[in-house]
Amino acid sequence: MRDLINQTRLGIRSNLYYLSLYGALALPDICGALSSANGQASGEKYKKWFDKYVGEKYEGFLDGEDCYFFRCSLLHQGSSQHPKNTYGRYIFIEPSASGGNIFHCNVLNDALNIDVRVFCEDILAGAETWLAEAEKDEQFVKNFTKFMRRYENGLAPYIVGLPVIS
Template sequence: MDGFFGGLEQSLRDRNWHAVLVMSLTLPDICVKASDPSRKTNRTRYAAWFEQHVGPSYTRSVGAQQYRQEHKFLSGDDCYALRCALLHEGSTDTSEQRASDVFDSFRFFAPGADGNVNHMNQDGGKLYLMVDVFAKDMLAGARAWWDSLTPAEQTAAKARQLTVTTTDGGMAI
């Protein structure tokens, strides 16, 4: 997983926001498959992984003190719909995605020089997210998941993962 984690961290440092989004949205697929290599990843498994490992970061208590309620800003199904729209269509419009739960579209903001943050703001069927915060949340969830595996599970997962070798036979990642 080091290659995937390191690649996402490098993309964050380089402010390569498209790569950041693609890598962030594919991490759950990679983790799900590594958890159970005999089964294909799918909407249900992706959404469940997200809910367990990242979802708590997207749930907040909102409202006046006496009326506070738990509000889920991003569900596993909506994240899967976003993944499908972005990876298959290059879009953040999820209105045509069957997995879409609450949102019709997403808008991502990159950190600017002024330091303004627009994260987990909802306007009707649109969710606004900071691309760097979203990526760091996805990465933190994936790292925590990875750290929860036994050494034997990690070794088995590593054996099945992508490796890239240099043309002179050395290991690149």
């Protein structure tokens, strides 16, 4: 889990905003699933997780439901527009183009402007807080055995001696 968080953060620092945004938006699903009895993601788990671990930073602008709809439209259609969203679209100004200014939580007509770095970091910080709590939970420990991870020396009996991700 820490590898996923760290790689998403590395993407932000490397100006890989698409990849970072996709990774950050997937984290509430993953965290919600790992903490659940059935180990499966759902819209309700996503919304609840976002509201608990990130929502406070976006009060009045973005809640779990809107973030979930945004996640659905971006991850499944490659779009920042979802018909059930409060906003017509989401707009991210690339930090390198902003002259050092941060444009975050601004409503522009029917669009919400969010700083991509701040947004991703907020979700990553929420995931780190959640992980510190979840690692002690029996349900997490059970579900985490299935979590995709990197195996430095392979995964016997399939491949041994080479790093693999499985």
